[in-house]
Amino acid sequence: MRAPPRHLAAHTFYHLAETPLAGRCCRGLACFAARADAPAKWAAAAAEPSVYCLGKCYAGPSDSDHDPRPHVAAHSRQTVLLDNLLAGGVHDLAGYEARGGGRARMHALAMAPRTLVRMVEESRLRGRGGAGFPAGRKWQAVAAATAPHKYLVVNADEGDPGAFSDRLLIEDDPFRLIEAMIIAAHAVGAGRGYIYLRKEYPLAAARLAQALDEARRAGWLGEGFDAELAIGAGSYLCGEETALLNALEGRRPEVRLRPPQITAQGLFGAPTLLHNVETLCALPWIVEHGAAAYAALGFSQSRGTKLLSLNSLFRWPGLYEVEFGLPLSEVVDTLGGGLRCGRLKGVMVGGPLAGIVPPPLLATPLGYEEMQAIGCAVGHGGVIAFTDDTPLIAIVAEVFRFGAWESCGKCTPCQRGTPELARMFASALAGGRIDRARCQDLLEALGAASLCGHGRGLAEFAQAVATHFPEEWQACFS
Secondary structure (H helix, E strand, O other): OEEOOHHHHHOOOOOOOOOOOOOOOOOOOOHHHOHOOOHHHHHHHHOOHHHHHOOOOHHHHOOOOOOOEEEEEEEOOOOOOOOHHHHHOOOHHHHHOOOOOHHHHHHHHHHHHHHHHHHHHHOOOOOOOOOOOEHHHHHHHHHHHOOOOEEEEEOOOOOOOOOHHHHHHHHHHHHHHHHHHHHHHHHHHHOEEEEEOOOHHHHHHHHHHHHHHHHHHHHOOOOEEEEEEEEEOOOOHHHHHHHHHHHOOOOOOOOOOOOOOOOOHHHHHOEEEEEEHHHHHHHHHHHHHOHHHHHHOOOOOOOOEEEEEOOOOOOOOEEEEEOOOOEEEHHHHHHOOOOOOOOOEEEEEOOOOOOOEOOOOOOOOOOHHHHHHHOOOOOOOOOEEEEEEOOOOHHHHHHHHHHHHOOOOHHHHHHHHHHHHHHHHHHHHOOOEEEEEHEEEEEEEEHHHOOOOHHHHHHHHHHHHHHHHHHHHHEEOO
């Protein structure tokens, strides 16, 4: 376990490079939504340099010194990801193997790489980090590349405030991730893997480091393929895959221009397969049960299961595994049990750059294209409920504050536009009015000219809010 070596220009980029986590309070959107439950803690979070997010959204407002364990449940015909978490977690290799772990690894290593690639293609697995890109297409591209070295990179920089699924998978089932990495590396020909884990997850770091050591001693890692854990230093933008690769290389974690795609020129210029934790952790189940069994779960173009992280405003917050196609109303009422208090204003699904789904649209099924059709997103699966005591302008101001704080500054629309938009909405929250034309110009520039999904996502968030909450949105302007 190490912090990647960093040039000074990169070192000064990070929020937490020299900052200890002890005693810090979380300023993530899930904690913002729950700020009335602990006003003093929220005031402390707002007063100090911001920490987004500690991954304890089920107990917001949260802090670094308390870690109650959340409720975990499966609501799907097959439990693909959460079996070991439902059993209380598995933290040693012997316990993992006693529960059937490792069988998929042996099956996969006995298979031809092209057979594994075809299996993932036929499973219709899509990336669970946000964009929902077909995993098989990435695998095919990396497998077909000719190069002396190839890399596998795990994006464990779970930066979306409201999400904590990857954190719990790593803490309570680390060997599943390691087994999945071995499977993926065999399929595409990667000889080395890196796991980029956010600093805000110290328990996950300790357990994963221990699991990697144990797997290496057992012969799972070492010859042919080995993996290394790298710890971040605080940056939401490191969740963007090219910024993450720059971080691993010790460079300033700005977004890279594409093409070339990272499947051709990724880490250290070599073909690179990059997935987030949840995506990879589906692989052992797919190898054991087959592509057809996985594709039979879910619906439409969204197959398999999805992890959803429900925030503390629900009666039953926690981590849930569901099949795609579940209506959002069931997520709110059946899984979450409704709200603890207040009336539902809307739910943000998929992170701070996703839109807010209003109550009249809760019949929308959970699916990539279906959520996109209403201007929202599945994203990473964080589900943040907002009650009607939170004005829309307060949510928008908090989102743009977050957007400005976390911008990497690589492109002008995001570097210059997000701080100005944050100031505009903060002023409106204080009773001022926004220049409509200027705001629209900035949002259009973000949407059209940003290098990555950060700026574009902020523009899409504003458009979705304007569409679904028109009266409150119009009230912001002069």
